[in-house]
Amino acid sequence: VGFSWAPTPRTPVPAPTQPAAAPHYFHSDGVDPQNERKVFAHYMPSFPISIANKDSDRDYYTTQYLPVHGENGIHAAYGGYLRDRPLPRAVSDRPDWQLADVETEIGQAKSVGIDGFAVDVIVPRATSKVVDRILGAAAAVGDFDILVTADVTGPLGAMDPGAFAADIAPYLSAPGAYHLADGRAVLGAFAAEQKPAAWWMNVLDILHAKIGTPVAFVPTFLTVGDSPESFAPFSYGFSMWGGRSPDAMTDTDLGRGSSMDVIQRTHQLGKLWMQPVAFQDARPGSGVFAESDNSLTNRMSWQLADQQHAEWVQLITWNDYAESTAMAPSVAHGWRILDMNAYDIAWFKSGALPAVDGDAMFVSFRDQPVNAEPTYPETSLTQAVPSSAPPRDTIEVVAFATAPSQVSLRAGSQVDTCDVGEGRTICTFPLSLGSFSATMTRAGVTVATAQSNADVTETPYTQDLQYRVVGGLR
Numbered sequence: 001v002g003f004s005w006a007p008t009p010r011t012p013v014p015a016p017t018q019p020a021a022a023p024h025y026f027h028s029d030g031v032d033p034q035n036e037r038k039v040f041a042h043y044m045p046s047f048p049i050s051i052a053n054k055d056s057d058r059d060y061y062t063t064q065y066l067p068v069h070g071e072n073g074i075h076a077a078y079g080g081y082l083r084d085r086p087l088p089r090a091v092s093d094r095p096d097w098q099l100a101d102v103e104t105e106i107g108q109a110k111s112v113g114i115d116g117f118a119v120d121v122i123v124p125r126a127t128s129k130v131v132d133r134i135l136g137a138a139a140a141v142g143d144f145d146i147l148v149t150a151d152v153t154g155p156l157g158a159m160d161p162g163a164f165a166a167d168i169a170p171y172l173s174a175p176g177a178y179h180l181a182d183g184r185a186v187l188g189a190f191a192a193e194q195k196p197a198a199w200w201m202n203v204l205d206i207l208h209a210k211i212g213t214p215v216a217f218v219p220t221f222l223t224v225g226d227s228p229e230s231f232a233p234f235s236y237g238f239s240m241w242g243g244r245s246p247d248a249m250t251d252t253d254l255g256r257g258s259s260m261d262v263i264q265r266t267h268q269l270g271k272l273w274m275q276p277v278a279f280q281d282a283r284p285g286s287g288v289f290a291e292s293d294n295s296l297t298n299r300m301s302w303q304l305a306d307q308q309h310a311e312w313v314q315l316i317t318w319n320d321y322a323e324s325t326a327m328a329p330s331v332a333h334g335w336r337i338l339d340m341n342a343y344d345i346a347w348f349k350s351g352a353l354p355a356v357d358g359d360a361m362f363v364s365f366r367d368q369p370v371n372a373e374p375t376y377p378e379t380s381l382t383q384a385v386p387s388s389a390p391p392r393d394t395i396e397v398v399a400f401a402t403a404p405s406q407v408s409l410r411a412g413s414q415v416d417t418c419d420v421g422e423g424r425t426i427c428t429f430p431l432s433l434g435s436f437s438a439t440m441t442r443a444g445v446t447v448a449t450a451q452s453n454a455d456v457t458e459t460p461y462t463q464d465l466q467y468r469v470v471g472g473l474r
Contacts, residue, residue, distance in 0.1 A: 025358035025400045025473060028346035036181075037311060037349050040147050040274075041109055041318035041327065043117035045130040049086045049101040056088030065321075068376055068462065077380040078284040079462030082321045084332040102137035106144050108329055109318070112342035113349060116145035116178055118188055118314055122154050125167050138176030145178035146171075149188035149220070152195050161199055165206035173211050184216040186236070192219030193227045201234050218274060220314070224257050228265050237272025238262070239314055242301070244281035244290035245389040249300035251307060263308045275310035277301040277344075278317075279337050282324040282382060282465040289324075289382050289465045291389040294364040294396035294428070295340065302344040313348060315341070324466040332453075336362050336469035340398060343424065356423050359447040361407065361471040362398040363438050365431060367454040367464060369393045374463045382465055393431035397438055397450075397471075400424055405447065411436040431456060438471065 051060040064070035065082045075081040094100050109117065119134055131148070138144045148171045150156050156164060171177060172185040179185050187207070192200065200217070207215045216236035221227050228238055240262055242248060254260050266273045279298045282289035292298070305313050317325045327337045340362045346354045370391040374381075384391050397407050399420045407418045411432035418427035420440070433456050440448040450471030 025356060025360035026343050026346065026354040027357045028350050028354040029352060035349060035351075037313075038115045038145075039113060039313045039315065039345050039349065040116045040118040040145075041114050041315040042149070042320070043105075043119045043134070043318045044320045045119065045122065045128070045134070047086065047319045047321050047326070048098065049089060049104060050092075050097070053092055053097050055091055059088070061085040061088075075285065077378065078287065078382070079374065079376055079378045079464075081285065083282075083284065083324065083462075083464045083466055084321050084326065084330045086319065086321075086326075087329045087331060087334070099133055099137055099140075102134050103141055105318070105328065106137055106141045108335075108338070110141075110144060112338045113345040114315070116147055117318060118147040118149045120149050120151045120190060121156065121168070121171070122151050124155055124159075125170065131171055132174070135171060135174040135176035139174070144176075146174075146176045147178045147186055147188050147218075148172055149190055151190040153191045153222075157194060161202035162206060165203050165210060168203075169207055169210040172207065172215065180216055180236075184214050184236075185211060186216045186218060188239075189217070189219045190241075191222040192231070193221050193223060193225065197230045197234070200231070204234055218272065218312075220274070220276075221262075224262050228262065228269055228271070232269045232271060235271060237274060237311065238266045239274035239312075240276060241316065242276035242278065243387060244278055244292055244297060245387065246293050246296050246300055247389060248387065249297055249304055251304060259304060260308070263304070263310070267309075272311040273308070274312040274314050275301065275305035275308070276316050277305065277313050277341075278315075278325055279327055279341075280324060280467050283322065284380075284382055284463070285322060287380050287382050288385045290385050290387070291391045292467070293389055293392065294394060294467060295362075295398060296396075296426075298341070299344070299426075302341075302348065305348055310348075313345075332466065333469040334472065335474050336472040339472050339474070340469070343400070353423075356400045356402055358400070358473070359402055359405070359440060359442075360400045360473050361438055361440055361448045361450050362469055363395060363450045363452075363471045364398075364467045364469045365395040365436075365452065365456065366393070366467055367456050368460040369431060369456075369458060370465065372458050372460055372463070374460050376462050378463055381463055395429045395431055395436065397427040397429070398424065399427060399440055399448075401440065401442075401447075403442060405440050405442040407438060407440050409436060409438045433458060 068080045218237040220239040280292040319326045319328045329335045416429045435452045438450040
């Protein structure tokens, strides 16, 4: 999400979608096959790897979603629809290229320990076969589940219980759909509280009759309120969409509706908890963003999952580029958000701190100060939401070191340093204009490096408040 696609591009040619090797900077003893902890990534069907199987220099992302005047100028007020896109691939000669692209994404997710996609079902099945394709890809790849997640903020929410159940039932019966060990199909729902409890009970009864098995319902609440209590009689577990700033993931806020409050209420009701884990959130089209303090919110979310014994985690999101929450391999951050989260995924699923056995750095930054004025005359600039942490201009280095080392950040003639210990250490530096490089040294030997992939400027073409990430091992 960090580049303008102005006349002078600021983004280098992206790396291939499939890397030569997965990252190897930590070792985990693996996951007990009986461990029921699961990690799902929320998947938006509207942002596939390729929209029309065209060269990336003339596909829909490049010609319509990213430019200021794309899609007949409907996004011009906020500088274009998107600021990032999936890593492009070469034009495929496969007639089933859409299926192949989903299989690629599943492989990407599995490479960091993700167990499945929580697929956001947005439109009726009669109007789109995308969800069927995703279910088919999961079944073909194997060892990967689809948590069917009905989005009731769209057309599905206007259906009566019978029509809704008839639409969802084929998905739950598909081989790729997630089922519990006892055979129950699992149904998720986004913004489930927008439909009353009686409506959902009717839906679940109809689904039971249609598919021949009870349904384990795991709703995600956008606005929690009293929903856990009213939904408890017919639900298997709960989740919430959650906040995107550190204060939203603290373990000290016990106020009504806080993360700790909702987790505790969920477990007191005897229900499974699916912890939301996000990296960032910036929405040009809505004109809002939340300050995540680089990757701090992400780490605090994982900390809550571990400390509060979450049974599942929902990564928010795999690929919602419109909200800049995407963790999937992309042009702006490559594989690095995924590869950073791989460490916490392994920790969550194994219950043991992974051992760092390779040196690596992941460096996050914005390519413009928060208050930078774009040169393109945007009339709808993005502002921090009221619940956001104070916006900040920082470069953060997440260092994984096999032994005590020193991290140096060089920006122009300015050099800042930070001592790091064995394992994971966080270093934070002021954001500087221009390019920067980071090195990790030990006993005078450079063991890891990272280089900015965009110059930081006070005069960007468009406003872009996403964090880029550089470094890593692929």
